[in-house]
Amino acid sequence: MQQDELIAQLQSGNQKAFERIYQLYSKSIYGIIYNIVRDEKVSEEILQDVFLKIWNNASSYDHDKGRFFTWILNIARNASIDKRRSRDFNDNRLNLKSDHFVDILEARSNISGKMDAIGLQKYIDILGPVCKKLIDLLFFKGFTQKESAEELQIPLGTVKTKNRICIDKLRANVLR
Structure with a gap:
């Protein structure tokens, strides 16, 4: 079944189409969610919420927009x-045991191996180190632009400009 047909069936309320979409995308989506929240149980809950939103809002998807x-x-x-x-979520994070701190610190600084959750690694590898770090912070770790500016120790306006430039470069690489 072609993707457009599958999406059309989902939008018409076909449960089998929804199940197929879950099979196709759940692992990738879970990877993105986990890289942001860094908690398996919470990631699984969010994944279920996401697919519930997909089911309930399928009619709002417009292929002309993306x-x-x-x-x-x-x-x-x-x-x-x-x-x-x-x-x-933040209250629960305050109550973490000390054995989790190493993982949290590692997650904030390590981008290798984390970006391939949706198959973008080969495209991101082409980008420069600043773009790699910025995309990792903003899109894979869920940092705000302000938090990214603080992490990279550069002005907020520079983060906004570099983000736009890096995304344009990434888009050009993907669409090649």
């Missing part, structure tokens, strides 16, 4: 960031 995977990715990314910024 790719289906991008639409799903944005739902997952936004849900993950919302969860990460929630008071409940």
Whole structure:
């Protein structure tokens, strides 16, 4: 079944199409969610919420505005960031045991191997080190632009400009 046909069936409420979309995309989406929240249980909950949103809002997807995977990715990314910024999530993070701190510190600094959750590694490898780090912070770790500016120790305006330039470079690499 072609992707356009599958999406059309999803939009008409076909449960089998939804199940197939879950099979195709759940692992990639889980990888994105996990890279932002860094908690398996919370990631699984968010994944279920994301697919519930996909099911409930399938009619709002418009292929003229972008790719289906991008639409799903944005739902997952936004849900993950919302969860990460929630008071409940932050309160739970304050109560972590000391054996988790090493993983948290490692997650904030290591970008190798984390970006391939959706198959972008080969395209990101072409970019320069600043773009790699900025894309990792903004899109894979869920940092805000302000947090990224603080992490990279550069002005917020520079982060915004570099983000736009890096995304344009990444888009050009993908569409080649």
